[in-house]
Amino acid sequence: MTPQSLTLGYVPGGTPAKWARIWAERHPDVPLQLQAVAAAEAADAVRDGTVDVTLLRLPADTSGLAVIPLYEETPVAVVPTDHVVSAADEITTADLDGEPTLLPLDSVIEWARTVGAPIEHRPETTEAAVELVAAGLGALVVPQSLARLHHRKDLTYRPITDAPSCAVALAFSEGEPSELVEEFVGIVRGRRPGSSRGQTQPAPKRTAREKALAKQAARAAAGKVAHKPGRPKRR
Incomplete structure (x- = not known):
């Protein structure tokens, strides 16, 4: 049945x-x-x-x-809105050197090396880590969708160009x-x-975001590296 x-x-x-x-x-x-x-x-x-x-x-x-x-997904650094890295449109992992960073137990990014200066305390969840970022304890690196999910007015995020996707x-x-x-x-x-x-x-064809994701997948399949998605073609 x-x-x-x-x-x-x-x-x-x-x-x-x-x-x-x-x-x-x-x-x-x-x-x-x-x-x-x-x-x-x-x-x-x-x-x-x-x-x-x-x-x-x-x-x-x-x-x-x-x-x-x-x-x-693009990885981003979540920081307070007045943080120094918020002045740039995008950053690299080097911009986080020496920066206290939070690594929640449910982190979904696998790092080949340590980024920033991880603090000893590891919050149980990404949501809890976001609260600690707002409290000024450090920065947090997450996929962009999670930064959007846990968005707060006192926080912002910036794409990290050389972090693992x-x-x-x-x-x-x-x-x-x-x-x-x-x-x-x-x-x-x-x-x-x-x-x-x-x-x-x-x-x-629907939204510009969906078109950009499709182009990104095509470039990845061809073994090319695309820094930014191209503009969707006009019909």
């Missing part, structure tokens, strides 16, 4: 709204349940059946899962996916309604 709903997990900062909207348009009789999951628990949520498919950040233990890379992917159980999971994967890949499996079409 075909399941009557599909559960999509998403990590903090994940943005499944566009796909949820398309799903609702195409399958109004099959609810798409959205469930927030902690970054460290996203893969397990699929393995234990809590969710059918999930947005997660890499690297992660994805054993037993099929993984579809989606896009790379943060990969976001879609994951579901290995093996033959269910019809509903296959349909959702098709939506994520830009498959048009009625297309057979594997016959994908370019996603409809």
